[in-house]
Amino acid sequence: MEEVLKGNAALSLKNVQPHHRGEYTCDVNNEIGKTEKKIQLIVAAPYEDPQMAVHYTCSNVVVTLSSSRGFPEPAVSWKHPVGRNVTTTELHTEGFYRVQSNLTLSFNTTQTVVVEMRLEILSQCFIKEITLHPLQGCCISNAAHVRNRFLLILTLTAFIVVQPNPGLRGWRAQLSNKMSTAIPSSTN
Numbered sequence: 001m002e003e004v005l006k007g008n009a010a011l012s013l014k015n016v017q018p019h020h021r022g023e024y025t026c027d028v029n030n031e032i033g034k035t036e037k038k039i040q041l042i043v044a045a046p047y048e049d050p051q052m053a054v055h056y057t058c059s060n061v062v063v064t065l066s067s068s069r070g071f072p073e074p075a076v077s078w079k080h081p082v083g084r085n086v087t088t089t090e091l092h093t094e095g096f097y098r099v100q101s102n103l104t105l106s107f108n109t110t111q112t113v114v115v116e117m118r119l120e121i122l123s124q125c126f127i128k129e130i131t132l133h134p135l136q137g138c139c140i141s142n143a144a145h146v147r148n149r150f151l152l153i154l155t156l157t158a159f160i161v162v163q164p165n166p167g168l169r170g171w172r173a174q175l176s177n178k179m180s181t182a183i184p185s186s187t188n
Contacts, residue, residue: 018043018071018095044121045071045096052115052128058135060106065115065128068098072121076101079114108134 003009009028013020021043028035047070055062065076076087076099083105090098103113110133117126 013041016041016043042121043071044119045069046122046124047074047099047117047119047126050117050126050128052130054130054132056135060104061132063103063105063113063115063130063132064100065102065117066098066100067117067126068092069096070099070119070124071096072119073097074099074117074119074124076115076117078103079116081105081107081111081113107132110134 021041024039024041026037026039028037047067050065050067053064053066055064067074073089074097078085078101083103085101085103087099087101089100092098099117101115101117103115105111105113110131112129112131114127114129117128118124
């Protein structure tokens, strides 16, 4: 109450849902007069750290980025290399999105795949990078019998960059982790 007497007031909103977003009018009346101000309520929730998965065959590889619990829909862009990509989003009943983006590509040399997921409204940006090495020993022995032998070595580097809106005091958080895995497999 002390701040109100000084002319300072704040409004705290609890349990805000996506359908609450929009324009609101704030009316202030006192002994000096009356004023009215239109205010835009923006509703947003940050996404969880995206996870990556790799599914591979002798003819191609599918790299998948997935994340959830965010709002609104993020922008996903595959930076390198060129391939066929499909991004889908699903709005859950509790008001959060789940996003999944797949990049399908064929390659015969080591490729580094870079993907960026961005939620502009919160200045949230995730950059993921995976280095894929070509499969070794993929072959078809005859028309009736297919034999696949492969070895995939991948390196995953994750970066999380959080930057504030312009005009605010700046801070930046960055997470980097690196993992290398060799997955030998064979099927008869």
